[in-house]
Amino acid sequence: MRNKLLFGRSIDTGSWVHSVDPRAKLTGMVLYLVAIVIVGSWLALSIAAAFSLAYMAATKIPLKYYAKAAKPLWVLMVFIFVVQCLTVKQGNVLWHVGSWGLYTGGLSSGLIAASRMALLVSFTAILTFTTTPGLLNQGLAGVLAPLRKIGISAQRLTLMMSIALRFIPTILDETHKILKAQAARGADLKEMPWKEKGKMLVSLLVPVTVSAFRRAEELVLSMESRGYIIGAPRSEYHLLGWRLRDTWFVLSYVVLVAVVLMLRLNWS
């Protein structure tokens, strides 16, 4: 179970994408998100897909890893596809049952929407596969640094996020253990009807929550004993340095957004 849930796991292949500044990668990711949102045609989608495939190849990480990253969200992709098919009524009718019909427009937008999601998840994996969590945090702290002006500490935010991500596998592991312990006492969730499962959820959530609080308390003690003081200045283990390559990296995304936007406007 824990091997499946290695959140923030990076895979070091020594590619040039790995050495791109995390702030550039985060900015690129946001721009890619914009491009994906405004994609409205198969041509634009193909360009975005080719773009992300090129970057995936540049990371020297086998494509199957990216496919694996998108795999857990297949239910969501199917859901998006089905909703589009059910609601969009444009183009020719391909098939109909009673008053409902499957339209070519619905099928097309369903496929585009599901592909968008697949591309987004796979592409986000470029960020996590090529950046260690520490660098990612530092990059995020850099990107969010302007929030200091409105009294929000980016360092605190990223520390919270990093700890939350760090503890997800631990808490899931613990949930799994509690489920097993309950199954050993005859309360096997898998065997229960849905109504009973709902009731059992409470008896699962209570020990998991209590345990999470206990862990949090111990973590606080450990942080304090290592001299952590909220808001105190800290040096940084990972040093970030913006280079020309990082600028080109971001610019490539700007170009992608511009191309997709132009296609969108022409399409409209």
Added chain:
Amino acid sequence: MEGTGLAFELQHVSFAYGPEHPVLNDVTFSIRQGSWVSLVGPNGCGKSTLAKLLGGLLAVNGGTIIVEGTPLLKETVQQIRPRIGMVFQNPDNQFIGATVEEDIAFGLEGRCLPREEMVDRVKRYAEKLEIGHLLSKHPAELSGGQKQRVAVAAILAMEPGIVIFDESSSMLDEKARGELLDIVSEMKQSGKYTIISITHDAEEIMASDRAIVLRDGGIAADLKPWDLFQNGELLDSCRLIAPYRVRLALELGKQGIQVPLDRSGEEVADALWQYVSSK
């Protein structure tokens, strides 16, 4: 290699988690620099609370704690804390970083050390604890023993003079427990550290210089570990069992073969062999 100065001096220390829950009452003792002291006692006797008081994580209700000559007060706690490192029971709950190297560096970042020094210390202490090959690993990829090594490396990298182990071996398997004991023994031999271990592990107590037994919020005994293992009443009250070699040495003593209790397992086995050969 004990120093001449005092690492800790506790004078009439009291602590309660509220009026209904007194934990420690009038506790007075001192610990020499460079010594290894075991704090033992039954569950709920206040060992971990005492460790937190010593580490400056809790404040006393009464009495005084003096750390290397400086009274531990609200005003001085931030100045004293860097001198004390604490390794806790659950290795999972003290892993702050997302990778081993980031976890070791966490405390160093708080000290505002330059990056070069942080990198040097992370590598040096990771090698020392034999986790140099794990630096880029996520905690979910490590065993309990490896995580506890990371916790020790993270503390040692901060170069404290005092290290408190709060039941640090209790969640480890036999092998990892033995390895942690070896690490603590090496620390003791280096003479750089004052070590306080809160433990139920008989081997760990035997390896230390001194055992302080806590009971009912006070000190029930302050003695050498081998004296503790000869005191049936104290052992019962702490729910401890002497290590096998100590029990064997005591039995041999009853047969007229005197083996000092601080001898190693091999030496006790030799004495047993002599006894069997003489029969």
